[in-house]
Amino acid sequence: MDELLQRLRSEGFRMTQERLALLQQFRDIGRIVTPAEMHQIAQERGVSVGLTTVYRLFEALTKVGATVPFLVDGTIYYTFCDADHHHHVICMRCHRLTEVRGCPTYDGLPANWEVQGHRVDWFGVCPECQTDMQQAH
Template sequence: MRNHAIILPMSTDLIQRLRAAGYKITPPRLAVIEVIQREGEHLNPQEILEQAQALHAQTGRATVYRTLELLTQLGIVRPIYVGDNGPTYIRADGAHHHLVCSRCGRIVEFDACAADSMGCELESRFGFHITSHLLEFYGICPQCQTSDASQSQ
């Protein structure tokens, strides 16, 4: 039974990176990568499993965890924890900017970010090759400011 039947219009460069690092190109890995490439942001392991299974039915849960770990190692994806939910995965390039309410968990995303310019300085200062960043501000949202102090969501 051939599984190559799935025609994935995958970004070939990611496959190259996997292969270059000595990893095999397998249907479950392709499925997970495809899911993240396509749907992208903030999927949790369960959701990634489900969507990967839509592409490659016999994909197992353990393999999804293993693949996410591998892709994280390779700097392709990254777990992110926002609010009180478990991890969700995002592409490890690009930036994420959140405004998080400590009281109700409400999250606002914003764009403009002074951090971009900091990247260069840090690169030379610490020798890191920086690929992305996360900037989160915490505080109390307008709604929670006006309502009673001892409430939730």
């Protein structure tokens, strides 16, 4: 976290108590969120920052590679990502997100490519939502 704060500072993002609280909430939220959702959650938890600040934080986090955007039904959602290489599995119903540490194989790639990285995410329905959906029937 200290290193992240330093990188954010070097991007010209001025850290305040409220902004730090916002960053910590975003880090611990465990789901993908839009800036508007993050703003509302912060308000509900007593962190009074403006929506513009949420956008600024997400922009700064994007610059330092500590957040990843997801396009879901035409809306951009964000998740906090630490520096370790990982993947995600995301519930399309409740937007819960879990990090996945294992990497998929490179089977099926065209020959003679020098691969330098990959981005893989899985989308589906989490166990809790599956239970919810069964009970609703």
